[in-house]
Amino acid sequence: MTRPVAKRCACSALLATLLFSNALAAPDWTSTWEDDQGPLLDSGWGTSSCAYIQSTGSPWPEGCNPRRTPERAHAGAKSLVKDYTGPNLGPGGDNNHGVYVTRFNPAHTDVWIRFWSYLTDYSACDATSCIDKIHYTYPAGLGEGPSWVLSFYFGPTLAILSQSESSASSPCNTATSPGTFLSCNYLANMNVSYATHPQNQWVCIEEHIKANSEVGGVPQADGALEVFRDGTQFIGYYDRRWSGVGQPYFSQVGGAIRIYTQTGKGKHFIDDFAVGNTRIGCGSSAGDTLPPAPATNLAAQ
DSSP states (O other): OOOOSOTTOOOHHHHTSOSSOOOOOOOSEEEOSOOOSSSSSSTTOBOGGGHHHHHTTOOSTTSOSSEEESSOOSSSSOEEEEEOSSOOOSTTSSSSTTEEEEEEOOOBSEEEEEEEEEEEEEESOOSSOSEEEEEEEESSSTTOSOEEEEEEESSSBEEEEEEEEOOEETTEEOTTSTTOOEEEEEOOOSSGGGGBOOSSSOEEEEEEEEOOOEETTEEOSOEEEEEEETTEEEEEEEEEOSSOTTSOOOOOBOSEEEEEEOSOEEEEEEEEEEEESSOOOSSSSTTOSOOOOOOOOOOOO
16 A cells, blocks of 8 residues: 655644545444354354353353343443453463454455443453453464554553564564564554543544565565544554564454453453454444544654
């Protein structure tokens, strides 16, 4: 994709031009958690990991965590809940550590993920960790790094944790160790207050991951990450090289999505979870809100 914004340009006219198109489009699929075709979740989601807590005598009604629930919904009658209020069933004593559900998706050069999110008495911290992984995004399939993890990072603060990438600029820099994969934390770098998720209200989260391209067999530093809350961008990192020379090259992203219940306190509800290759917007489900306004204050990194 041709990048229309000049790097580090301060021109106001160009700041009004987004790096990526704001044209809204129908997603590849949307999970509203109303589907009764599957015994645990919407059909299409793999629940093999749920066998772990089922073997421990799970107290949850549908035998998994995360699970469908009628307790709260953004639209319809049900949502998905990551419940940290029950007994500690995880191997580390941290309430269902590592339990997940997975759905495969057509991989794209760009992947957009949109979902509605609600926290009740939530914190990412417990006795063992202060990072709660919301969901993984993999390239073409599972086990093929790099991967990107939208997470709550030390409290209800949203961040992207990149695993096994090969960028050559901050915050992940392999210049001193060429040929290696690193794990990096992409924290809010614009409109920082929007990274903090409010309690007891639905908010719309949009996440965009762009794969890096390849020229003559050489991966280029033109990948990107963007995250928005209620239409306001608070994470924007550009010129990323997810794979290095001589390492596996990934020209597509979004081949698999995995929602985790990892570690935390309280409850996290997720609804209207949608995935596509173009910005989906926050107004495409139940009409709760208008589509997000164009992002402003873009800052190239």
